[in-house]
Amino acid sequence: MAGALFLGLDVGTSGVKAILVREDGEVAASALTPLTLSTPQPGWAEQDPDAWWQATIASIRQLRAEMPDARIVSVGISGQMHSSVFLDRAGEVIRPALLWCDGRTTEQCAEITRRAGGEDRLRDWVRNPALEGFTLPKVLWLRQREPEAYSRLATVLLAKDFIRYRLTGALATEPSDASGTLMYDPANLRWSDDILNAVGVPRALLPEVGGSSEVLGTVTADAARLTGLDAGTPVVGGGADNACGAAGVGVVTPGEAVASWGTSGTVLAPTAQPLVDPGLRAHTFCHVVPGVWYLMGVVLSAAGAFNWYHQQLARELDESGASRRALDAEAASVPPGAEGVTFLPYLQGERTPHRDASARGAFVGLSLAHTRAHLTRAVLEGVCFALRDSVAILQELGLSPHSLLLTGGGAKSPFLQRLQAEVFGLPVGTVNREEGPAYGAALLAAVGAGAFPDMAAAVRSTLTRIPGDTPSPSSHAAYDEAYARFRALYPALKGVAGAN
Template sequence: MSYLIGIDIGTTGTKTILVDERGNQLASALEEYPLYTPHPKWAEQEPEDWWKATVNTVREVMEKSEINKADIKGIGLSGQMHGLVIMDKKHQVLRPSILWCDVRTSGQCEYIRETVGTEILTQSTCNPVLEGFTAPKIIWVRDNEPEIYEQTANILLPKDYVRFRLTGEISMEVSDAAGTLLFDIKQREWSQVVLDKLDIHPGLLPSTYESIDVCGQITPNVAEITGLLAGTPVVGGGADNACSAVGNGIVKEGRVSASLGTSGVVLAHSDQVRVDPDLRLHSFCHSVPDKCYIMGVMLSAGGAYRWFRDTVAQRELSEAKANGTDPYDLLGAQAATAPVGSEGLIFLPYLAGERTPHADANAKANFFGLTLRHQRSHLVRSVMEGV
């Protein structure tokens, strides 16, 4: 039997699964890594952390499954969208990746609106100018770290950086490229008019492929450290939401999904490019060749729950570690003791601003309605209900 490996470069961690040709999962592994917020509105990660987690989780699923490496017929990747990875001509990463939930770029967004114009942006990129997209991050580096921008030779997104480390090939696929604000969604190619107006050299951007295209093969060095077979094909893969949609069967008109990861997403398949006239929604290329999808995003969903776990739930983290359990199970049990509605306590989950339907990088989170009546269980439940 033949087998496949899927690698997801998430915001919380990297998860790798090994499945047979019928989709049955034989093994999985997860490794978490930090998210850094050195200043208000900033959110960064180290690409090297993604790579280490990829190597470790791939090696773990190979060991768990005991599958012959020659039977692994292909590897696909999905990953968090929009994150900026910049490398020099020697393929060294020049700075931490600026993530999708980073909202420092309001000034750069205004520059893009004034320089490119809403009409061109709507016709070409089919999306609003938002702080989370990649183009404002590129311009932020150019404005604030010119010495780094001058060294930049390649711009990638998170999963494409990991594919580069796996194969040595620099490429990007269309579902992720669509989230850069530099991509012509209708033509499925880089938008020369937007690049020209923003003075971003097209040579910084990689060739683009469809999600199903083979973009490289596992190198001998990677094979040695992961247990994979050198030469194993690696495909383009896709943006996390596009891949999730494919996995859930959102591949035909009329099908819609709602998913909760670090962010929360409502997504609808579309056979053609459709653009919200008020630009409240995103229109992106799908991982289904030549198809698109429409998406609304809430920036802090599972991410809000993780924030609560890491910031407030030290007791549960310690107890879970001691007992070999999951701290989320302990938090969920507490939440179950509070009534529906948390007795009037409301959590607004705007920890990183918001996108849909109110695009506002300055939106802030808060607990609203706290009284002497409220206990820890109410706090946990209100976070869940706020999402």
């Protein structure tokens, strides 16, 4: 396939990214079109799916302008998990999408658990608890709070699947994203009639499920005119952003693990079986590789927490890399534990391990002796401690990785790489590509086009591991007291300042 290029799209919360990847794995071009987030009420988070589509068009056309003669042979799409797209019978958007970080559905989660007969039944049916971020509670919220809109509902799609629908006219999804709806059984690879019947949601609202590297549609003439892609270009199933992000750094086989800093943060470990956390603190989802699942802990505010801190308390610094380095230097000037300052990064609630959409952030331990440098270090440590909670759960369940690959914002800063190694007590590393979920989506497109026989071969041909920091026992132990402080704060503050 000499000269072939594979298009990877990622429909993120902050923007739509598009990249063109050559068969040897080199990124030929990249484009990003930003998106805005709407918060109509505290704890709510919405976006217009048609804004995703317009941003997708803009990103693809930017690539086309940069490489007008590019031969794009296939397309893969990744996207934010759980976010609900409600379509009418004409395929038009009924209302803005409720996003993965939207916390309005606590009442509906309780109803789902009650109707299912308890969490043990949910564990059997869908391998996960009812959480506000998942899709099914959003469907029930629409039915109860906006009945006129629900009466028009014909199809529920996820973010990346909506973009495929606009590109190809095909209503479809794949297992990695379906797993995060609370309507799909990851162990048996099918929509769960048990949960759908329990809550009275028709199966007809849900699309068919294909493979992540399977061609699920081709670019229509109308989409070709809008984007500059060739009509008939195949579009594969793609995958959820976390699964594609893991694939994009080569974490596709059991025994490995990856820590990711996006707006949210995750720790993800592939498994050969659909392992379920008995406490349902971590999620069990399908990977983009057939016959592989993963266990994942989620921190709802990772880079999102740091960006909030930057904008609100370090506003005089611009958004450039230089300002990030300046904040890293501030943090590095303070000893581990930030001399008693602790930050809880629960600015949008929390998933792992607390499963509490109403949890809130806090700085604790401040004195007149503390400076912004202490706050900066406390924010970064707080996110690392929250991710360490997920690492501890994996270890408790027998998934004890010997090292962690880093991706996203946590992989870009040498200081933050070292901080994670010391907090986790594990060697960390990176890979030679840092394009996030869009890169994993492009590799899926390459597999779907026949450039590689499977994802394992694609990873071997395109990615190289780069060793990073290995912590000493003493450097890891330096965080024990601060981590114990962190773990004690959530139960101490529960019910205070909005947390309940």
